[in-house]
Amino acid sequence: MRKLLLLFAFVLVGTQLNGRDITFFSIGDTQYGGGGSQNADKNKYARQAILAAIENMRWPENSSFAGQKLEPRGLVMPGDLTQNGTIEELEGYMQTFYTLPMPVYDGLGNHDFKSAETVYAIINKLNDKRKDFPDIIKRDDKGHYAWMWEDVLFIQLNLKPSDVVKGKYDPMFALTFLKNTLSEFATPKTPIVILSHYGVDPYGRRKKKKWWGKSERSDFLETIEGYNVIAFIHGHHHGTYFYKWHGIDCFNVGSPFYNNYIEGGEWKELGDEVTEGAKAAWKSVKTFKKNKKKRVYSAYYNRDNKGHFTVFRITDEYLEAYDVGFGQKEKSKKPYWDTKWENISTHKTGFFKKSLAQPVSFFQKLGNKIKFAFSGLFKRKA
Numbered sequence: 001m002r003k004l005l006l007l008f009a010f011v012l013v014g015t016q017l018n019g020r021d022i023t024f025f026s027i028g029d030t031q032y033g034g035g036g037s038q039n040a041d042k043n044k045y046a047r048q049a050i051l052a053a054i055e056n057m058r059w060p061e062n063s064s065f066a067g068q069k070l071e072p073r074g075l076v077m078p079g080d081l082t083q084n085g086t087i088e089e090l091e092g093y094m095q096t097f098y099t100l101p102m103p104v105y106d107g108l109g110n111h112d113f114k115s116a117e118t119v120y121a122i123i124n125k126l127n128d129k130r131k132d133f134p135d136i137i138k139r140d141d142k143g144h145y146a147w148m149w150e151d152v153l154f155i156q157l158n159l160k161p162s163d164v165v166k167g168k169y170d171p172m173f174a175l176t177f178l179k180n181t182l183s184e185f186a187t188p189k190t191p192i193v194i195l196s197h198y199g200v201d202p203y204g205r206r207k208k209k210k211w212w213g214k215s216e217r218s219d220f221l222e223t224i225e226g227y228n229v230i231a232f233i234h235g236h237h238h239g240t241y242f243y244k245w246h247g248i249d250c251f252n253v254g255s256p257f258y259n260n261y262i263e264g265g266e267w268k269e270l271g272d273e274v275t276e277g278a279k280a281a282w283k284s285v286k287t288f289k290k291n292k293k294k295r296v297y298s299a300y301y302n303r304d305n306k307g308h309f310t311v312f313r314i315t316d317e318y319l320e321a322y323d324v325g326f327g328q329k330e331k332s333k334k335p336y337w338d339t340k341w342e343n344i345s346t347h348k349t350g351f352f353k354k355s356l357a358q359p360v361s362f363f364q365k366l367g368n369k370i371k372f373a374f375s376g377l378f379k380r381k382a
Contacts, residue, residue, distance in 0.1 A: 019316040022149045025050060025102075026076040027309035028197070028235020029255035031111055032093035034083025041328075042256035043096045046307055049326035049335040050075070050100060053311075057324075060337045064318055064353075070311065073149055074102050078235040078253065079109025079158065079197025082122075086115060090122050094129070103133060107158040108143060109197035109235065110211070113169050138181055142172035146181045152191045152230075152314055155181055160198040161223070162216040175216075179223055191314070191356065192229045199234035199252055200245045211236075221246055230319055230356060231312075240308040240323050240338075242352050249354060251321060254308025257328065308338065314356075321352040 027050075030043050054072065059065040075097065082089035097104055106126065113119050123143040130136060130145065139145035146155045157174040164171065174196070186192060198204045198211045205217070232250045240254040306325040313320045325338035 020150050020152070020314060022152060022312075022314040023070060023072050024074050024076055024149075024312050025053075025072045025309055026078065026233060026251075026253040026312065027255060028078045028253050029080040029109070029238050030077070030093060030097070031080050031083045031256075032096065033086070033089035034111070042307065043093070045326065045328050045332035046256040046309065047096050047100065048332040049307065049324070050309065052326075052333045053324060053335045054101070057335060057337075059313075060322070063313075063320060063322070064315070065313065072102055072311075075100060075104045076154075076195060076233065076253075077104060077106035078195050078233055079107050080111040080235060081106055081108065082112050084114050085112045085118055085122065087118055087121055087125070090125060098129065105130075105133075105147065105154070105156060105195075107156045107195060107197065109159065110169055113159070116168050137185060140177060142174075142177075144172070144174055144177040146185065148185075152193060153181075153186055154193045155195065157194065157196040160196050160212045160216070161194065161220040162212050163219075164212065164216050166210060166212070175219060175223060178220075182223070182227060186227055188226055189228055192224075192227055193231045193233060194224070194229060195233045197234060197236050199236055200232070200250060201237065201241075201243060201252060203237040204234070224248075230314070231321075240310065242321065249319070249352070251310060251352075253310040254323060254325075257305065257307035306338070307332070317356060319352075319354050319356055 027046060030046070032043055054070055057070055059068045059070065061067075077097070081093045097106075108119070108122070112122060123141070126143060127139065127141070130139070133147065135147040135149060136145050137148055143158050144156060146153060148154070155178060157171070157178060159169060159171045159174065161175050161178055162171045163173050163175045178194070182192075200217055204211055205214075229248050232245070232248050234250070234252055235255065237252050238255045239252050242249060242251045244250065306327055308326070309324050311322045311324055323338040324335050326332045326335040
């Protein structure tokens with residue numbers, strides 16, 4: 001009885017009278033160990049930029065929080081942590097980002113699956129690091145997990161929301177995990193953020209690459225139908241942009257800068273191993289931009305010669321997302337709000353803002369917190 005009373009007190013205190021307020025950072029495609037010698041320090045510069053943002057940046061004037069400090073609850077990483085899926089690369093990645101003053105909620109991408117022999121060793125190592133995260137309410141032994149920040153449900157699905165294996169790229173029943181998590185922890189009104197590496201943008205849907213097929217995406221869409229998915233966050237394309245897919249707001253979050261990919265809208269020989277794959281990617285990007293129906297706009301492959309990460313804030317009223325740019329070397333210590341982030345809205349001011357309908361009352365939030373807290377007690381090891 002005493003434990004139940006303590007739990008109730010904890011839930012009551014955790015239910016903010018002034019409403020939901022969740023800030024987090026997100027960066028993808030760190031690919032530790034890759035990109036050639038010119039890119040050896042790309043993640044060091046990303047880390048420096050994140051630290052500088054916490055220390056020095058304030059919410060911009062066009063946000064709902066102008067002048068306030070950035071206070072992220074965590075860093076969300078949607079895959080491609082390593083270049084070749086080795087334990088040595090994973091340890092380098094962890095030394096870089098796990099030493100930040102916030103927890104890291106990461107997932108795997110296609111680069112992390114390059115070595116079939118080590119992918120489970122990587123999953124086990126990451127699961128072990130997350131085992132004491134108090135907000136994780138569901139996990140499995142394949143690296144999928146879900147957590148609650150206030151009344152918002154976050155679901156990390158690693159490679160893609162699918163159960164279909166393509167070669168060595170095995171999503172390990174991620175769609176099944178998504179279905180089970182939604183049935184156990186979500187109602188039609190629960191705000192949900194879904195994370196995976198592959199997106200549903202033209203790059204993620206490329207037929208040549210066969211990242212995931214149309215039927216897989218249809219199954220994913222059918223699974224989330226009727227739920228309140230407020231954001232789908234992914235990486236994979238080393239860009240920074242957002243778009244809509246069947247009414248769902250989708251975000252390809254920023255990535256460290258690779259200076260042997262694409263710069264400034266023109267292909268340039270920047271030295272080191274400029275790859276045919278990168279050239280082909282730029283050619284395909286130009287094709288995508290000509291197709292107005294795709295409605296996808298971006299700084300593809302960080303062609304502005306900068307690294308990027310994305311800042312999200314979720315309140316009762318709004319979901320807002322802002323692009324942060326940063327340079328290399330000492331310039332990485334001076335991140336800035338990038339007003340050139342192109343988007344699909346009517347403005348071009350480098351941020352995304354949408355209203356979250358149906359505000360939740362204090363008693364509804366209290367009931368949700370009690371429900372999820374008790375569910376977590378009995379399903380923590382799921």
